[in-house]
Amino acid sequence: MLKIKDLHAGIDDKEILRGIDLEIKPGEVHAIMGPNGSGKSTLSSVIAGNETYEVLEGDILLDNQSILELAPDQRAHKGIFMSFQYPIEIPGVTTTNFIKTAINAKRKAQGLEDLPAKDMLQMIREKSELLEMDRKFLSRSLNEGFSGGEKKRNEIFQMAMLEPKLAILDETDSGLDIDALKIVANGVNKLKTKDNAVIVITHYQRLLDYIVPDFVHVLHDGKIVKSGGKELAHELEDKGYDWLK
Amino acid sequence: MKQLQEKLLASFLAFENKGNIDLDSKVHEIRTQAIEAFEKKGFPTKKDEEWKYTSLNSILNTDYSIFPKNDASIDLKDVKQYFLHEIESYKIVFIDGIYSSFLSDTTHEGADICLLSAALKKPKYKMIIDHYFDTITSKDDSLTSLNTAFSKEGAFINIPKNTVVEKPIQIIFFSTGSEKEMMLNPRNLIIVGENSHVQVYERHQSLNGSVILTNCVLEIFAHKRAIVDYYKVQNDRENASIIDNTYVQQKQNSIVSVNTFTFGGKLTRNNIEVYHEGENITSNLNGITIIGNKQHVDNHTLINHKFENCESHELYKGIYDDSATGVFNGKVIVDQKAQKTNAFQQNDNVLIGDKASINAKPQLEIFADDVKCSHGCTIGQLDESALFYLQSRGIPKKEAKALMLFAFGNDVVEKIKIPALKTRITKLIAEKLDVELGFEM
Numbered sequence: 001m002l003k004i005k006d007l008h009a010g011i012d013d014k015e016i017l018r019g020i021d022l023e024i025k026p027g028e029v030h031a032i033m034g035p036n037g038s039g040k041s042t043l044s045s046v047i048a049g050n051e052t053y054e055v056l057e058g059d060i061l062l063d064n065q066s067i068l069e070l071a072p073d074q075r076a077h078k079g080i081f082m083s084f085q086y087p088i089e090i091p092g093v094t095t096t097n098f099i100k101t102a103i104n105a106k107r108k109a110q111g112l113e114d115l116p117a118k119d120m121l122q123m124i125r126e127k128s129e130l131l132e133m134d135r136k137f138l139s140r141s142l143n144e145g146f147s148g149g150e151k152k153r154n155e156i157f158q159m160a161m162l163e164p165k166l167a168i169l170d171e172t173d174s175g176l177d178i179d180a181l182k183i184v185a186n187g188v189n190k191l192k193t194k195d196n197a198v199i200v201i202t203h204y205q206r207l208l209d210y211i212v213p214d215f216v217h218v219l220h221d222g223k224i225v226k227s228g229g230k231e232l233a234h235e236l237e238d239k240g241y242d243w244l245k
Numbered sequence: 246m247k248q249l250q251e252k253l254l255a256s257f258l259a260f261e262n263k264g265n266i267d268l269d270s271k272v273h274e275i276r277t278q279a280i281e282a283f284e285k286k287g288f289p290t291k292k293d294e295e296w297k298y299t300s301l302n303s304i305l306n307t308d309y310s311i312f313p314k315n316d317a318s319i320d321l322k323d324v325k326q327y328f329l330h331e332i333e334s335y336k337i338v339f340i341d342g343i344y345s346s347f348l349s350d351t352t353h354e355g356a357d358i359c360l361l362s363a364a365l366k367k368p369k370y371k372m373i374i375d376h377y378f379d380t381i382t383s384k385d386d387s388l389t390s391l392n393t394a395f396s397k398e399g400a401f402i403n404i405p406k407n408t409v410v411e412k413p414i415q416i417i418f419f420s421t422g423s424e425k426e427m428m429l430n431p432r433n434l435i436i437v438g439e440n441s442h443v444q445v446y447e448r449h450q451s452l453n454g455s456v457i458l459t460n461c462v463l464e465i466f467a468h469k470r471a472i473v474d475y476y477k478v479q480n481d482r483e484n485a486s487i488i489d490n491t492y493v494q495q496k497q498n499s500i501v502s503v504n505t506f507t508f509g510g511k512l513t514r515n516n517i518e519v520y521h522e523g524e525n526i527t528s529n530l531n532g533i534t535i536i537g538n539k540q541h542v543d544n545h546t547l548i549n550h551k552f553e554n555c556e557s558h559e560l561y562k563g564i565y566d567d568s569a570t571g572v573f574n575g576k577v578i579v580d581q582k583a584q585k586t587n588a589f590q591q592n593d594n595v596l597i598g599d600k601a602s603i604n605a606k607p608q609l610e611i612f613a614d615d616v617k618c619s620h621g622c623t624i625g626q627l628d629e630s631a632l633f634y635l636q637s638r639g640i641p642k643k644e645a646k647a648l649m650l651f652a653f654g655n656d657v658v659e660k661i662k663i664p665a666l667k668t669r670i671t672k673l674i675a676e677k678l679d680v681e682l683g684f685e686m
């Protein structure tokens with residue numbers, strides 16, 4: 001599904017990713033771990049198409065087609081979704097209206113009519129229940145005044161609504177208490193099918209107790225320095241990152 | 246500029262003689278004084294403190310016609326879009342400065358919603374007009390004086406006490422381009438009696454690309470506990486300019502809101518001055534400006550708190566694209582006597598165009614010691630990380646920008662109390678931002 005080939009990327013002449021190779025197949029869950037500053041968030045931003053970063057070398061292929069030339073919204077239309085580490089607050093735009101606009105933009109790109117309001121509401125109801133969300137959040141301005149946990153839950157709610165092919169969860173566990181973590185993880189697991197894939201980017205092993213990965217990759221200094229199964233996460237938890245340097 | 250001034254002075258006598266109008270009324274005397282005041286001061290220049298950031302040079306070197314030659318007529322179907330046609334309303338409509346009875350819908354039942362020239366001819370109304378006319382305007386503002394000198398036509402709205410005007414009133418000025426270059430001096434007078442309530446929608450619209458300069462003056466008198474909601478929609482063509490002077494006097498417990506939506510026009514200058522004459526008054530001034538190209542908008546406000554326990558709220562938002570320029574000058578004066586005043590002013594701006602600029606100047610003059618006054622001003626650009634966030638959800642960049650800009654202006658839109666107008670403004674904003682979005686926030 002996703003193939004990353006010798007990816008070099010950076011910001012303002014500073015190279016952050018220094019040759020990443022990664023292949024993700026449908027149905028798989030990959031965890032990317034690593035210390036602060038190793039390039040984890042850069043990797044997710046580059047896959048999602050953040051124009052702040054410049055790709056210097058290599059390629060990213062989705063279903064065997066390069067996506068490097070695509071704008072973030074076009075990548076979203078192709079099924080890429082990124083849950084932000086720090087979701088942006090947008091005063092004046094309600095969560096409901098935002099998600100409606102997003103879904104209909106995607107449908108428009110696919111040549112479909114707007115989703116009828118009735119179906120939209122039905123879908124919003126189902127997905128918000130899945131995330132055990134208080135419905136009042138949906139009519140509030142997007143993320144404005146939300147707690148860290150509420151923001152993250154809102155991210156997964158958006159993911160549930162958009163039904164992506166590839167979901168990247170960037171430090172979704174940061175700022176979450178254990179109850180919120182379970183709800184979010186549970187939501188992700190319920191959305192998992194044999195046709196979609198998830199990249200979990202995390203600093204700690206904690207989240208991986210709930211979203212169990214098929215593969216764990218350790219990122220250090222812009223390169224994947226070790227890959228393995230889920231047991232690698234436990235090993236990192238015990239030993240830290242230093243032994244891999 | 247000098248030439249236009251000469252022409253205006255020369256035209257004054259012709260104007261007075263031509264009209265066969267009210268030579269016995271006080272208004273005639275006021276006009277004569279006004280033309281003298283204008284002659285003395287001339288047009289304002291950038292040397293005047295209040296005109297530091299707005300130059301009139303680009304619109305005053307034009308040989309404007311002062312008197313429209315013929316009665317142009319227009320078809321309702323061609324101009325329907327400029328009315329709030331979805332709802333029932335009173336209408337006072339002028340074409341090239343001349344009243345159009347065909348397009349208007351006036352009344353004398355329960356309230357007088359009619360035109361100034363006709364009212365001046367009836368003794369009953371003449372007394373009222375003599376009592377109010379030109380009593381709260383600035384005598385230092387030469388453009389107001391100029392308007393006063395040529396004032397003859399405009400809306401006259403007189404709401405007696407204890408009256409809720411059920412339908413909004415639309416005051417619309419069309420210009421048809423019957424003259425290649427035309428200057429209009431419409432004059433509106435609105436008196437709202439005790440406990441009465443009225444909603445007014447005002448628009449100046451040119452129907453083709455001819456050069457128009459509108460120098461408009463509005464006086465609003467709000468008596469005790471009166472409620473006035475006033476909406477100005479400025480979305481004119483690129484050769485049309487307006488200098489819009491609004492003077493408001495409020496008696497105790499009255500609430501007056503003036504909302505200004507500026508989406509187009511070559512040069513737009515709004516002067517709004519509010520004077521308190523009683524306690525427990527509320528004044529609300531709100532505005533959204535969305536302009537581009539080389540358009541210029543200048544919002545000048547003055548609120549004078551003169552009595553205790555009054556409040557004022559100002560919220561102005563501006564979005565400037567291309568090389569557009571803006572000015573916000575908000576003056577709040579709190580007299581020594583006006584204790585327990587709450588005065589809040591906020592002016593937020595987004596510059597989208599690389600060459601766009603805004604001059605913002607809050608001016609608070611506070612002589613009382615027990616007051617709550619604040620002002621804030623922000624000038625920013627669209628947040629790139631927020632744009633990426635919206636795009637990453639599948640919303641294309643143009644729509645994402647529009648959504649953010651709409652959200653930015655939304656709290657002003659939310660203040661519109663006529664639902665049909667709110668829908669209209671929302672549509673105009675989407676049009677202005679060049680997107681097809683519902684924006685149901």
